[in-house]
Amino acid sequence: MIRVLGIETSCDETAASVVVLREGDAPEILSNVVLSQIEDHAAFGGVVPEIAARAHVEALDGIVEAALADAGVDLAAVDAVAATAGPGLVGGLIVGLMTAKAVASAAGKPLLAINHLEGHALTARLTDGLRFPYLLLLVSGGHTQIVLVRGVGDYQRWATTIDDALGEAFDKTAKMLGLPYPGGPNVEKTAKGGDPMRFAFPRPMKGSAQPDFSFAGLKTAVRQAASAAAPLSDKDVADICASFQAAVSDALADRVGRCLQRFRETFPDIGTPVLVIAGGVAANREIRASLEAQCREHGFRFIAPPHELCTDNAAMIAWAGIERLRAGLAGGDAFAFVPRSRWPLDEVSAPVVGSGRRGAKA
């Protein structure tokens, strides 16, 4: 049996969780406590790193206690502590990893420094007992990538964004239209009453031989449409949202379809391969429907973990810790690990052209 305490502080959720894996049994999430900071950041229209770090400092002790209490265990009953050590906002990462170092050393437990993206990548094994290999589409506020998941610690990036992340494009679109933060859910809600055909927004990269994503041009097209139609009526806003979402779904389906095809060619013996979706944007119904259709067409099974495990949480970090312990990949001395604001899952694939001064988004 392995029981791990997970800690997540890479963005604007303060989270802790206890997950257990019993011999011969499916894993079980004993607790999953997530404190969202949305209200702290809403007035600024986006996450403010210093406010996030301070909020993590104030909340984390209580969140860890709550996770242990909900799970009905104390620290002595935990086998290891796993904390997100990157990528993300460095202030938050420092708070989470330092707390984990303190807790682990006080309790005399091993520590694991976990890559947040690995947490997302392995979640479907926690929820659905999935086997390797499978394809992951990660679409969040900070990441947009398609990754081949071959094993624990064994990832190959097949596509990434050359500019904005998809969640970022939703958030910026919302901001341009005067919709509140976070933008994604509000754009989706507003799009419901809109006409998706009114604005012929570009489908970035559609049909391109380069497998990557791009959303900057779409964002510019939205800005131009919004200023041309100003002052915007409710109907204009709804139509822009609907047209934006249609463009995104279409572009995404094209990019994903390409990788499904590549997976088929790479693993011809796998009868029903799997595409897993993760990240906050996975909540979007229209995007899900379009990906489901794409999977049906290519004979893939489509797995979307429950929403609370698609968005940022600590259960996925605890689970990644369990996977690493089980695979004998606990890593080096995590007590000496310095948080990494940038930490690609696939350290081998070169950053894509256009990935910016600070390196690839993912």
Ligand code: KG4
């Ligand atoms: O995974 P997540 O909770 O946090 C990280 O970025 O790591 O993702 C948040 C992102 C935000 O950009 C938010 O606007 C977007 O996911 N999002 C959505 C929806 N719900 C959340 N985007 C589109 N449609 C939604 N329903």
Ligand code: ZN
């Ligand atoms: Zn995330």
